[in-house]
Every structure is written in structure tokens, then in C-alpha cells.
Amino acid sequence: MTMELxxxxxxxxxxxxxxxxxxxxxxxxxxxxxPVRVVIIAIAITFLSGFVVLPLVVVFAQAFSKGxxxxxxxxxxxxxxxxIRLTLLVAAISVTLNLVFGLIAAWAIAKFDFAGKTxxxxxxxxxxxxxxxxxxxxxxxxxxxxxxxxxxxxxxxxHVLFAVPGIALATIFVTFPFVARALIPLMQEQGTQEEEAxxxxxxxxxxxxxxxxxxxxxxxxxxxxxxxxxRAMGEFGAVSVVSGHIxxxxxxxxxxxxxxxxxxQFVSSFAVASLLAMLALxxxxxxxxxxxxxxxxxxxxxx
Amino acid sequence: xxxxxxxxxTLPGFGLTMGLTLTWLSVIVxxxxxGLFLKTxxxxxxxxxxxxxxxxxxxxxxxxxxxxxxxxxxxxxxxxIIVWALVRYRFPGRRxxxxxxxxxxxxxxxxxxxxxxxxxxxxxxxxxxxAALGVKVAFTPIGxxxxxxxxxxxxxxxxxxxxxxxxxPEIEEAAASLGARRWQTVFRVILxxxxxxxLTGLALAFARAVGEYGSVIFIAGNLPNVSEIAPLLIxxxxxxxxxxxxxxxxxxxxxxxxLIIFVVNRLQRWAQTRIPAH
Numbered sequence: 001m002t003m004e005l006x007x008x009x010x011x012x013x014x015x016x017x018x019x020x021x022x023x024x025x026x027x028x029x030x031x032x033x034x035p036v037r038v039v040i041i042a043i044a045i046t047f048l049s050g051f052v053v054l055p056l057v058v059v060f061a062q063a064f065s066k067g068x069x070x071x072x073x074x075x076x077x078x079x080x081x082x083x084i085r086l087t088l089l090v091a092a093i094s095v096t097l098n099l100v101f102g103l104i105a106a107w108a109i110a111k112f113d114f115a116g117k118t119x120x121x122x123x124x125x126x127x128x129x130x131x132x133x134x135x136x137x138x139x140x141x142x143x144x145x146x147x148x149x150x151x152x153x154x155x156x157x158x159h160v161l162f163a164v165p166g167i168a169l170a171t172i173f174v175t176f177p178f179v180a181r182a183l184i185p186l187m188q189e190q191g192t193q194e195e196e197a198x199x200x201x202x203x204x205x206x207x208x209x210x211x212x213x214x215x216x217x218x219x220x221x222x223x224x225x226x227x228x229x230x231r232a233m234g235e236f237g238a239v240s241v242v243s244g245h246i247x248x249x250x251x252x253x254x255x256x257x258x259x260x261x262x263x264x265q266f267v268s269s270f271a272v273a274s275l276l277a278m279l280a281l282x283x284x285x286x287x288x289x290x291x292x293x294x295x296x297x298x299x300x301x302x303x
Numbered sequence: 304x305x306x307x308x309x310x311x312x313t314l315p316g317f318g319l320t321m322g323l324t325l326t327w328l329s330v331i332v333x334x335x336x337x338g339l340f341l342k343t344x345x346x347x348x349x350x351x352x353x354x355x356x357x358x359x360x361x362x363x364x365x366x367x368x369x370x371x372x373x374x375x376x377x378x379x380x381x382x383x384i385i386v387w388a389l390v391r392y393r394f395p396g397r398r399x400x401x402x403x404x405x406x407x408x409x410x411x412x413x414x415x416x417x418x419x420x421x422x423x424x425x426x427x428x429x430x431x432x433x434a435a436l437g438v439k440v441a442f443t444p445i446g447x448x449x450x451x452x453x454x455x456x457x458x459x460x461x462x463x464x465x466x467x468x469x470x471x472p473e474i475e476e477a478a479a480s481l482g483a484r485r486w487q488t489v490f491r492v493i494l495x496x497x498x499x500x501x502l503t504g505l506a507l508a509f510a511r512a513v514g515e516y517g518s519v520i521f522i523a524g525n526l527p528n529v530s531e532i533a534p535l536l537i538x539x540x541x542x543x544x545x546x547x548x549x550x551x552x553x554x555x556x557x558x559x560x561x562l563i564i565f566v567v568n569r570l571q572r573w574a575q576t577r578i579p580a581h
Contacts, residue, residue, distance in 0.1 A: 031477055032485055037392055044388035045400060047381050051453055054428060062421055068441035101327045108320035120324075122564065126332055129560040131514025132412075133534040134553045137541065138335035141342050146546055148338060167577040172331055195314050205315035206441045234411025236514035237499035241538060254517070261417050261521065270421075273414040284402055287409075 019163065062181065062270035074268030075275070082248045083256040083272065089164070090239075090252060091232040094171040098228050099221070102179025106217075107209070109180075110187030111195065127176045135173050136241025139166055160231045162244030167252065170238040175228045182224030186217055219293040226290065230283040234276055305318040323469030329432030330380055340555065342550045354369035359527050360536065364555065367533040370444065371512035374451035378508045379501060382454075382459025383494075389460070390467045404460050407453055412517025419450050420522040439489040445534060451512035458511065466500040466574075467493075513554060541553045 031037065064071055074080065105124065107193050127135065141147050141162040153160060160166045193218070197198060198208040214221070236254040243250040251259065260269035306317040343351065354360060388394070389401050407415065423430040423440040433440055440446050470493065478488040494501075524530040531539075534550055540549035 019404050030472055030479075031391065032489075040384055042395050043381075043383040045394075045396075048385065048456075049405055049457065050429065052403050055411070055415060055422055055453070056406060058418045058422050058428065059414060101324070104320045105324040105328075108317060108324050111314050112317045112321075114317075115323075122568070123328060123332065126336070129510055129514075129564050130336075130577055131516065131534050131556055131560070132554075133516050133537050134339070134514070134557060136337050137537060137549060137553050140541060141338050141546070141550065142335060144546075145545070148341075173335065176331055192314055192547070199314060202516070209316075230409055234414070236411060237534065238414040239540065240516075247508075254368070254411050257411075257413045257417060258521075264434045266421075269417060273411075273417060276411045276414045280406065280411065283409050286403055288402060296327075 004099055019223050049214045056277060056281075059270055059273050065270075066267045070267050071271050071274075074265075074271035077268075079248055079251070080256065080267070080272060081266070083251045083253045084275075086164070086167070086249075086251065087233050087253045090168050091229055092172050093269040094175050094232045095225055095229050097172055098175055098179050099225055101176075102183055102224055103221070105180045106183035107213070110184050111192050124180050124278060125177050127173050132174060132235065132237025133241055135197050135238035136170050137236045139169050139173070139242050159240055162246060162250055164250070166242040167250060171232050171235055172240050174235050175231045178228035178231065179221070179224035182220050186220040186294070187213070190216055201301045216297065219290055219297045223287070226283060226286055230279060233279055264266060304489060312466050330558055336557070336570050339553060342546070346551065350547065351551050353531060354548050355555060356523075358378040359531070360533075360548070360552060362528040363531050363533040363536040364552070366444065366447065366529075366531065367513050367556075368559075370448050370532075371451055371509050371515075374448055374512050375505050375509035377452050378455040378459050379505045380467075382456065382463065382504060382508075383501065385456075386460045386463045386467060390464060404457050407455075411419030412454070412515070412546045415520035419518065420446070423449060423522060432568050438580065441522050442530070444523075444530050446522035446524065447530060450522050451515060454515055454518050455512050458508040459501065462504035462507065463497055463500045468495055470496060485534060499570050503570045503574070504553055506563050506570065510560055510567075513559065 032040070063074075108114070109120065138160060140147055143153060143166060144150050144178070145154065147161075150161075154214075160169070194212050195208050196210045199205070233252075234254060235252075236258070239252055240255060240258070243252070243255055245251060245255060245259065247259075253276055257269050257273045260272065346354075354580055355364075385400075385404065389397060389404075410418075421427055421439055423433070423446060425431065425439070425441065426432045427441070430441055438445070473486050474496075477491055478492045479485070483491070514534060516532075516538075519532055520535055523532060523535070525535060533556060537549045537552050540546075540552070
């Protein structure tokens, strides 16, 4: 239950300047005395600086506390490279699958009317409300040695848990709603007229989707992929439960952060963490840019 | 849900895409979650009850739910102040601070965990001055509380922000011209109309904090019965191969999150039935 909320709300662009100031003369009736304003702004800035900005600064300060060469060394040893590779692989798998699912689900949900639509959306949203640890646990119960399919898997020498498939499954679970949730409101807003016109002109369903629908929702697709990817690369709890922490094999970057931290290798832990923090910052900047495009995409296009 | 009855359009592919959606949803989400409930059924009611009422489990649940509620209440107050500053006032860096609100969403939880621990450790930038005041944050329940506040910040702000932006200015102008003082207008006119959004934000922040793992475990200290959160106890039970214990705790937490989803849906319906903003 993280970014979906921000997302569904952010279509109503939080841009106060956009609202017409019809009654500028009455403006003084709508604000507080200056001392109150100053105190409220000061509290907001202090709180955000202390609780959000400082933790970010700490990550980079710690990562570089022994200099740039120690930082680079921490990122270039085989263990770190293996973790980076695994993180990229798992993110690629889960983003791809969730992208395909998201497009399919959004088509079914946004372009057609049927009973139980709200309930179906609630089910798609479920992974956002489940504790990350439980998101991992459910796969341990299915695929673990004592799990439902564990004995069969063992007999056939198939490794799901403590291997890449398990990590990918847990990541797909926690990132399940992102793309679908980004696309459903957008596609509902856009309606079906353009697609119907294309079909009546003789286009096939797939042609209609790729030539009419997809160009209309491209920023929404990027938005969903962006958030899905950020969570996939950063997921810790769910992956931690299914990974088994096999060094050099099943450690993703967030898991390596934990292992090095627990071994008191603070510089190298924070070095890996700094990469993830940069990913978060880049994601936020890209998100802000995409939100601007999304506001345009949502507007009815004039022909 | 027949392919022809409910359709409003002549577009193709409903049956196929709906079938694929339901299949993929079942494979990834529904069957694994159902498996958790099925596993619980293997326990006798007595076993289930004994696990949940054991001292360590009860304390872990109390710590997770209690501190999550406390943190969500802090987020409610601070979130209201932050959203008020961001929406109603102009100050240098306003847009930057608006973007910063999302950092707890975007920052991987393990990174947040070690950063907060380092910040609030006894020699940390904030931990040292606090230690001088006699407050120990890291490796105590206060640390859990701090981490839960951190991850909950965006929820109240992002839920209330659009509602406050859309609030009809004429309502408060009317209140003012009828002689209400500014604080009366704020507390009797504006805040009441924000209540559904505020409660939704509170519920979402609470839900997130209850299940939170990564950003909490580094700073918590993880002392059983004192600073051990329920998700960590699940992980510990799993590592001890006590699957039944892990499952029972997980089911309780899952049911709690379903209840919260239900409450949030209700709150949103309530918000929609209230007088529209414009």
C-alpha cells in the first residue's frame, strides 16, 4: 500500500496555482496571521528535514566516510557485483511480467463494464496491504521443504525457494498492482470511442491496442513501470524471507546492505545503500516529470 | 460476468483478457494467500490459541499494533501541518519539500533502516544531542516508533492534499464574513470537511507501520518482549522451522490488514457522499 495512493490522487495535479483566484479581494479572509504562518512552515520544514532529508544525507555521508576509493572498492568486489546483477535480473523479470499483466488487466477492467469490478480492483490491490514478511512467507508455505509442493519439488530437484525463482515470485507479488493501478484510471478516463472507431474501420483487436490505445497511455505505462521497478529493486522483507541469503548467489542489493551492516562493514553497506538511494531519487525526479505528461494525457485530445 | 451481458462496448478481447487477468491474479496473489489460511486450518483451535496467547507473541503483536497506532497519530498531526503549509502558503523550497514527502515511499526499506539507525545511534547526528537529554532512541522501542513515523509520513499528506486543494474557498469566506474568527473557521469549518481524508490517511499509515519490517529491524534492538515486532517474530519462527507459529501470527496480521482495507473503502465511500467540494 504505497505509491498507488499517491498515484491515483496525483492525477488531480496538486498545483494550487492552477485554481482560479476569483476572489482575490477576499484572500485575507482565507489565511492565518503571519506569526501562525511562520510557525506552521517552520514545523513542516523542520520535521521533513529531520525525518526525511537527514536520513538521505546520512547514507551518502557514511558511504563516503572513508573516501572515494573505499566507496568504489565496496561496490566493485564480486559479492557486490553479484548482488547488483541479481537485483537487475529479478527487476527485469518482475517488471516485464507485471507490465504484460497490467496491460491485459487494464484492458479488461477499464474498457468493459461488468459486475464486481470494484471488488476485482480491491483484489489486485491486495499485495499493497500485506506485510512484506507475509508476502515472502506465503511462498515458503507453498514451496518450502514442509510446504504444499515442497516434497514434489525436492523429488524432482527443482529449486524455487532459496533460488532465483522464489525471489522473482516474491518480488512479482509485492509489485503486482503497480502497472495495473497506473493504467486503469487513465484508460477509464479516456473511454472507448477511439478504439471503437478503429474497430469499425476494420482494424483487428491487436492493431487497435498497439496503434490506438498504447500511444494514448504511453506515459501511464512508463509511470507504472517506473514505480514497479523502484519497488522491485528495493524490496527487502519479502525477498529476505525466500532468499536464504546464499552469498554471491541469492543476495540482492537490499539483502547485501543488511548482511554487511550486520557484519559491521558500515562503509561497504552504506555504499550499496547509496546506489539504492540514488535509484530512489532518480525515480522521484522521473515521477515528477511523468506526472506532468500524465496530466496532458488525461485531458481529452482535440481532433 | 458474462462476456456479452455486461459489456458496454463492441471492443474485442474481453473474455480473453479477463480470463488471463483472473488466472494470473490467482496464481500470484490469491492461491498463495489462500495457502496461508489453509495452513492455519492444520492447527487445532487450541494450538492456534496457545501460539497467539504465548507471552512473546502477544508482546510482539502489542508492540507492532501499539507503536503503529502511536506513529500514525503523530503522522496525522504532522501530516496535517505539512499539508497545510504546502497547500496554503508560499515559501522558498515549497516544491522541493513537496517532492521530499515521497522519499519514504521511494527509499528501499533496508536503506531507510540503516540510515535511521545511524542517525539516531548514540553517536549519531540526532542521537548524540538526544542522548545528552537522556533520551535513547536506537535499539529501544522509541526507535521502532521513529522508524514507523518515517515510513508513514506520505500517507496523510498525499490523502489530504487533493481534498484541501479542492476545498471551496467560498465556504470559509462565508464563515469569515458571518463573523467567525479565523481559528473558528479552521477548526469548525475546514478541518471537519477534511475528516474522511484525515482518517483514510491515518488508517493507511497505521496499516503500513503494522506490517513494516525493513526500516524497523535495524533500529529496533529486537529484544524479545521489549522491542521485537510481529513481522520479525514471523521471520524468527520460520528460521526455527516453527511454521505453525509463523503462520498463526501471519494470519492475525493478514486479517487485520483486511479489516483496514474494509475501513478505508468505507471511509472513501463516506467521503464521496459528503457535500461535493465545488
